[in-house]
Amino acid sequence: MVEHDIPRATAKRLPIYYRYLKLLLDSGTVRVSSNELSDAVKFDAATIRRDFSYFGALGKRGYGYDVEALMTFFGEILNQDTLASVALVGVGNLGQALLNFNFHQSSNARIAAAFDVNPDIVNTIQSGIPVYSLDDLEKQITDQRIDVAIVTVPADVAQDVAKRLATAGVRGILNFTPLRLDVPKSIRVQNVDLTNELQTLLYFINNFGEK
């Protein structure tokens, strides 16, 4: 694997580059400079050049980057050719919204199975995705070779769910609950704490804003 010691911060920006490059290609743009990219994605141009340089010399001095070539290159790095199957646990408020959105148009992932305990929705199809009983979790995860799960259950059952996902063989969890999950360290947890995002924003504008 070429991309071995890519900074984590760089990795987080890759999908953003990719998405914008796709946009550029669709609009017929053939070349782009780090400065133009910078305007769009709002990272410093030097940061962008440095990010790209981890993968080799992708641009041409005095010219910039070839949009199509760059997009193709990042597409491969991001595995855009293979569609990842993802599970969603907890088809409530937020789970429903994610199910319905389903990422497919905008990424290489799709939610393939959902799980809940509510008998009203278990064994129904929601937004085109089958909702299974939590009892079927292990079986479905294994059968469908799912290795990433989105967790949108109430906080008090999150740790339980995480443990079951872990033993079922999941390798990554996108955790929307405010709880910090305890899982084997071979499993990657990405926390999305929406309440925290809002509270942090409020803190900043209350303490450092103008007015």
Added chain:
Amino acid sequence: MVEHDIPRATAKRLPIYYRYLKLLLDSGTVRVSSNELSDAVKFDAATIRRDFSYFGALGKRGYGYDVEALMTFFGEILNQDTLASVALVGVGNLGQALLNFNFHQSSNARIAAAFDVNPDIVNTIQSGIPVYSLDDLEKQITDQRIDVAIVTVPADVAQDVAKRLATAGVRGILNFTPLRLDVPKSIRVQNVDLTNELQTLLYFINNFGEK
């Protein structure tokens, strides 16, 4: 203002500390050490002590921190006494979920007004919150003294909406669209890019996971 040069990273952790302290207090715990906190919130104990130390000496050597005192202290810093009114623009999939959740039980904010262009929901009440026409944006923002907005509209109208919010006097935006908004720099934008979170997670497990 005491808290002037608090690292951004610290600020992002404050609501997490606060939330956990509340939990501890509810469970009747009277004292806590940085190590215990570390177990719960999964930040290094030294990081926690350093974070706290920006606000002075809040603990007692050989004892730890007094849960109630610490909670009260952070509550003030986070303005827990005043309820912030927030606007939500775009009552779709995700907007609906946020409306329904509404943060009130878990934080010092509540969504006070929502906006959309869809005539089916304009001038209705959704999850207890009035949905106004986008035409009323400026008036409502001003009248209700709203200074933070959550943006959950389609990407192609996000920049327009952001501009209107900016001129309406909003000081912070929680942006759920994949677009990086252009706003005056006095306005703080917090991006929540869910597709990116998922893609980054996939990238990491595909490239650095075991198996």
Added chain:
DNA sequence: CGTTTTTTGTGAATGAAATAACAATTTTTT
């Protein structure tokens, strides 16, 4: 009451990421 244990607060060390600055190279212009 003295000794041991616990735990903070912080200086110093380390690590990670962002930015600046510029030579090297290519393109564009005249």
Added chain:
DNA sequence: AAAAAATTGTTATTTCATTCACAAAAAACG
């Protein structure tokens, strides 16, 4: 074809964040 302009790739520098490590202080114990 020479001069000017654009733009990369990278080295050096700066900024920001985490972690180590330990003296200082308080608590617990015997």
